[in-house]
Amino acid sequence: MRREVDKTKTPLISARNIKKYFNVKEGTLKAVDNISFDIYAGETFGLVGESGCGKSTTGRTITKLLEPTGGEMFFDGKDIFKVSQNELRQMRKDFQFIFQDPYASLDPRMTVEEIIAEPLEIYHMCKDSKEKQERVFELLRLVGLSEEHASRFPHEFSGGQRQRVGVARALAVKPKFIVCDEPISALDVSIQAQVINILIELQEKMNLTYLFIAHDLSMVKYISDRVGVMYLGNMMEVASSDELYANPLHPYTIALLSAIPIPDPKIQREKHRIILKGEVPSPIDPPDACPFADRCSKVQDICRQSKPEFIEVEKDHFVACHLVK
Numbered sequence: 001m002r003r004e005v006d007k008t009k010t011p012l013i014s015a016r017n018i019k020k021y022f023n024v025k026e027g028t029l030k031a032v033d034n035i036s037f038d039i040y041a042g043e044t045f046g047l048v049g050e051s052g053c054g055k056s057t058t059g060r061t062i063t064k065l066l067e068p069t070g071g072e073m074f075f076d077g078k079d080i081f082k083v084s085q086n087e088l089r090q091m092r093k094d095f096q097f098i099f100q101d102p103y104a105s106l107d108p109r110m111t112v113e114e115i116i117a118e119p120l121e122i123y124h125m126c127k128d129s130k131e132k133q134e135r136v137f138e139l140l141r142l143v144g145l146s147e148e149h150a151s152r153f154p155h156e157f158s159g160g161q162r163q164r165v166g167v168a169r170a171l172a173v174k175p176k177f178i179v180c181d182e183p184i185s186a187l188d189v190s191i192q193a194q195v196i197n198i199l200i201e202l203q204e205k206m207n208l209t210y211l212f213i214a215h216d217l218s219m220v221k222y223i224s225d226r227v228g229v230m231y232l233g234n235m236m237e238v239a240s241s242d243e244l245y246a247n248p249l250h251p252y253t254i255a256l257l258s259a260i261p262i263p264d265p266k267i268q269r270e271k272h273r274i275i276l277k278g279e280v281p282s283p284i285d286p287p288d289a290c291p292f293a294d295r296c297s298k299v300q301d302i303c304r305q306s307k308p309e310f311i312e313v314e315k316d317h318f319v320a321c322h323l324v325k
């Protein structure tokens with residue numbers, strides 16, 4: 001059962017018109033082009049879309065690991081694109097990352113204890129080495145590992161255990177917001193649920209807010225309170241998880257959902273799979289048109305003449321499509 005999030009409160013994250021462009025030799029690559037979304041405290045916002053659509057760039061831009069091209073990013077009411085370097089350094093403690101590939105994100109020459117202790121040292125969170133070690137042990141237990149693991153190196157662990165170390169490291173500084181960038185995509189299916197369950201358990205225990213990035217909708221359904229669907233740098237649809245799966249409005253979302261197998265054979269028979277034709281267009285100097293126009297089965301003239309606005313068509317249900325009113 002998903003938690004009820006109190007939406008009468010101000011969102012913890014309010015991303016407004018976020019843009020991240022890269023200058024490449026062929027022109028301007030619009031990796032993230034004017035997207036907006038809110039994430040409420042204690043909730044998980046799932047961000048999905050095909051590889052290359054701008055999910056990681058979104059995660060890195062809103063935490064200012066990348067310099068934004070435009071937009072406003074309110075964290076707890078404060079625009080982190082505007083604060084001083086000093087203030088940003090302090091705020092950084094509140095947002096942490098869990099990456100897809102625990103092999104690449106953990107330094108192979110460091111012991112697990114050193115890996116988890118590093119952020120504690122950077123932010124001077126412990127008064128002496130004894131307290132630091134205690135804290136590392138506590139974090140290991142929190143993610144289902146034990147003290148004996150502290151002196152080992154990343155290569156001595158399985159993929160799932162390594163991801164647990166990544167989670168412990170992210171939690172060390174007691175963040176409020178965690179960008180989980182495809183944290184289970186590289187893991188065996190049998191291990192994926194374990195890591196997801198740890199993330200959910202920790203979220204409840206520590207009142208964490210997650211941006212959970214995944215490339216397909218089946219992965220985010222279970223963990224997300226609300227979901228955003230991205231395509232070619234644009235946000236196509238945002239709704240609560242239940243609403244999005246029951247009542248998808250954007251033709252792209254409908255196509256993505258049609259590709260997910262449903263365990264009930266009766267439903268599966270009635271459902272027809274929509275195969276997306278064509279290739280994802282280039283994000284370099286895109287035309288002023290719906291980014292999905294070339295692949296949309298419902299495409300009309302207007303879709304090639306202007307880019308649809310992202311509007312709230314039903315309560316808490318946002319869509320960017322000329323054909324949805």
Ligand SMILES: Nc1ncnc2c1ncn2[C@@H]1O[C@H](COP(=O)(O)OP(=O)(O)O)[C@@H](O)[C@H]1O
Nearest residue numbers: 022029031050051052053054055056057058283
């Ligand atoms: N540093 C960079 N320089 C140029 N282009 C980049 C850079 N980082 C990402 N991109 C491009 O931005 C787009 C979005 O990438 P990314 O955010 O990694 O997508 P996703 O995480 O959804 O797979 C892609 O076209 C990618 O090639």
Ligand SMILES: [Mg+2]
Nearest residue numbers: 055056057181
């Ligand atoms: Mg990515």
